Amino acid sequence: MELKQLIIQLVASYLATVAAAINVNAPRNFIYWAGIPGLVSYAVYLFVLNLTNSFIATFIGSLIVSIMGQWMARKFKTVVNVFYIPAFFLYVPGVAIYETAEYFMENNLIAASQSFYQALVTALAIGLAVFVVDSAMDTYKYHLNKRSQIK
Template identity: 30%
Template sequence: MKEFLLAFLGSFCGGIIFNIQRKNLIWAGICGGLSWTAYALTYEYTGGIVFSTFIGAVVVGLYSETMARILKTPAFVFSIPGIFPLVPGAGAYFTVLYIVNSSYSDAVNKGVETAAVAGAIAFGILFTTTLFQFGVRIKERIGRND
C-alpha cells in the first residue's frame, strides 16, 4: 500500500507540473499507482526488470486509453504522469556514475539495461494504444456493415 501511495503521489505531482486539469489529477495519480503495483508484482514473480517494466507500461496504456474514453480527454493526460514511477532515473544515474569512476564495463551493462527499460516503456504503451486503435477500427467496420 505504501508503494502504491508513493507512486500515486509521484504521478499526481507530475500531473501538477504538466498542468493537467484538476478533475484529471486523481485519475493520473491512480494510473501511476497501478503501473507501479503491476511492475512490483511482476518483478516479485519473474525477477526481470525489463519484462516487469513492460507489464507496468501495458497497464499504463490500458488505463490511459480506457480513462480517455470515459472522461473524453486525450490518453496522454494519464499516460505521461502514469509512467513516472517506471522511468529508469536511477539506472541513468548509475550509468553516469560508473563512467565518472572509469568502470566502463559496469557503465555499459547499466546503460544497456536502462535503454532496455526505456524501450519497454515505449513498447508497452505503443502496444496497448495500437490494440485500442485496432479495436476501434473493427468496431467502426462492423457498425458500417449493419
C-alpha cells in the same frame, strides 16, 4: 515484502504520480484521477517483479498504465497524455541513466555499459507496452468502423 512496506510503496506511487501530473500541468479536475493508473500499475509491477525480472515487470506495469490511460481518456473525454505521462514517471530509468553518466565520468566503462543496458531495456519495455496497447486500440477502432459501415 511485508504489508507495511507494500502500503508505503503504493501510497508513494500514487503521490508521485499525482505530483507528476501537477508538474506537467494536467488539468485540475484530472490531477487526482491521474494517480490511479500509477497506483494500480505499480501494485501489479511489484507483484510481477517478485515472480520475474524487471523487464517483464516494467512491461506489464506499462501495459496496465496504457490500458487504464486509454480507458480513462475515453471515460473522461480528454487526451490520453493526461494519464500516460504522470504514470510513466514511475518507470522511467532515471537512476540507470544517471549511473551511466557517473560511471563514464569515472572511466568505469564496464559498469557504464551495464547501467546503460538496464536503462535501454527499461525504456524498450515502456515503449513496447505503449505500442502494443495503442496498436490494439487502433485495430479495435478500425474493426468497429468497418462493421458499422457494413450495416
